[in-house]
Amino acid sequence: MTALATRDYALDGTESRRAVDRGLADAEWFQADIDPATLRELTVRQNLRPALDIILWLALIFGFGALAWSLRGSWWALPAFFAYGALVGGSSDARWHECGHGTAFRSQWLNDLIYYPASFMLAREATYWRWSHFRHHTDTIIVGRDAEIIFPRQPSVGRLVWMFTHIQGGSTLIWTTVKHAMGRSDANVEVLVPEQERGRVFWEARVYVLIWTATIVWAIATASFYPLLLIGGPTIYGAWLVLFFGVTQHAGLKEDVLDHRKSTRTVLMNPIFRFLYLNMNYHIEHHMFPAVPYYNLPRLHREIRDQLPEPMPNTVATYKEIVHAFRMQAQDPTWELPREIPDAPGHRGPIVQGFEWVGEKAFGDGFDLGPADLADGEMRPVEIDGVSRLVVAAEGEIFLVDRVCTHGDADLSAGIVLGCELECPKHNGRFDLRTGEGTRRPIKEALATYEIRIRAGRIVFDHHQNESNS
Ligand code: FES
Incomplete structure (x- = not known):
């Protein structure tokens, strides 16, 4: 057995420190090239x-739930509960995911x-899992950094099958929630959740435990297990659907690559699967551009597919590939699935689109940042004295802010304007353009904002004016 077989996947373990030393933590990732205007179009959210x-x-949930309830006592209740459980404890995962990113709805x-x-349906504590998922996107499948690696090496086919019962995974989730409800923290909470939000983790856990307790009391009072099949139970018996889709995302593929x-x-799936899974089968695309809502992922796939490996043709082929990888990695945990990666230039790093305008001294001490003819939602990256900033038009006004996100190194010019907020393309954190304050996690530090003036139809930045305001 090689040394890799004993890798430490804990967030506070040796591999975590090693990932930092190797430059794998909070690193810059490859991103496919895409026309900025097209990307902006793709990030537009809807409500309808x-x-x-x-x-x-x-x-579907209420329909199958009502049907299952009305059929209780009969064998026909089984398929109805099966469908209900998969919808509640399974397909809620994709809703949880998209709404957690804040990309499903415009509002x-x-x-x-x-x-x-949706978090409750999955027994995922809402605040903890939000932060866990931010980390998953920052350090995807980086050992010791990503808490959402579901198949540590060495994987096994037996473990894959066992996982589908969700007996172990579900029990762990429930027991962790109970511990949090009692106010007991753990390494993952300490590492992932900022101190000021840990109280929320405990209170959310208490709400979950309260609902589960009430359901158990209902079941005991009526001497029936059916209440448990309706509430709480689907987290376990419906979770096979979470796993059915979720396993396809990363299993068997490389660890520790940027x-x-x-x-x-990315796996091509039929329309029913794509409805249940909300297009998350376009998973490379989602990870590269998490600001794109699920309904625009098929078009994003078409835009950048020549820069990606061939998608898996279907779910069956994907499982065959995963089982093969697990068999090989069971013998040699360093074994990797061969992947043909197109030789696309792409890019890394925060600044992805260059500068449209380099501010020129004009108007006395002011810098000319170009014409003030931007429509709402438009942005113009500018450089002033060698510093990268961003002109943003929103709600009929024009703002000047720093271009690099305060949470990570993401380029905000690849983000999206929502009302008077600017959303970061990397973790969907948001800033109020008027004040620079963070309005959505994971932003903790405000974005610098600057005064500008409009003169003769041009945007003007004046050092003196900003110095006197600071
Ligand atoms: S880099 Fe994380 S929200 Fe911007």
Whole structure:
């Protein structure tokens, strides 16, 4: 057995320190080239389309739930509960995911409205898992950094099959929640959740435990296990669907690489699967451009597919590939699935689009930052005295802010303007353009904002004016 067989996947273990030393933590990732205007179009969010998807999903849940309940006592209840459980404990994962990113709906309150119940359906504590998922996107499949690696090496086919029962995974989730409800923290919370938000983790856990307890009391009072099949139970018996889709994302692929094309898989799926999974089968595309809502991922796939490895043709072929990889890695944990990666230039790093305007001294001491003819949502990267900034038009006003996100090194010019907020393309954190304050996690530090003036139809930045304001 090689040394890799004993790698430490814990977030506070030796591999975590090693990843930092090797430059794998908070690193710059490969990103495919895409026309900025097309990317901006693709990041536009809607309310109607996701609302229709959610309404259909809820109608199916309530329909199968009512059917299952009405058939209790009969064997016919089994298939009805099977479908209900998969919808509640399985397909809620994709809703949780999209609304957690804040990309499903244009209106943030609608994302939150779905995110919290979907978190409960999966027994995922809402705040903890939000932070866990930020890390998953920062350090995807980096050992010791990513808490969402579900198949540590050495994997095995037996473990894959066992995982589908979700007995172990579900019990761990429930027991962790109970511990948090008792106010007991753990290494993952300490590492991932900022101190000021840890109280929320405990209170959310208490709400979950309260609902589970009430359901158990209901079941005991009625001497029936059916309440448990309706509430709480689907987290376990419906989770096979989470795994069915989720396993395809990264299993068997490379660890510790800063290129999603090597660690992540795109699988072509049929329309029913894509509805249940909300297009997350375009997983490389999602990881490269997490600001793109699920309904635009098929088009994003078409735009950049020549820069990606061939997608897997279907789910069956994907499972065959995973089983093969697990068999090989069971013998040699360093074995890697061969992947043909197109020789695309792409880019890395925060500044991806160059400067449209280099501010020129004009108007006395002011810098000319170009014409003030930007429509709402338009951005113009500018350089002033060698410093990169961003002109943003929103709600009829024009703002000047720093170009690099305060959370990581993401280029905000590849982000999206939502009302008077600027959303970062990397983790979907948001800034208020008027004040620079963070309005959505994971932003903790405000973005610098600068005063500008409009003179003769031009945007003017004046050092003196900004110095006197600072
Ligand atoms: S880099 Fe994380 S929100 Fe911007």
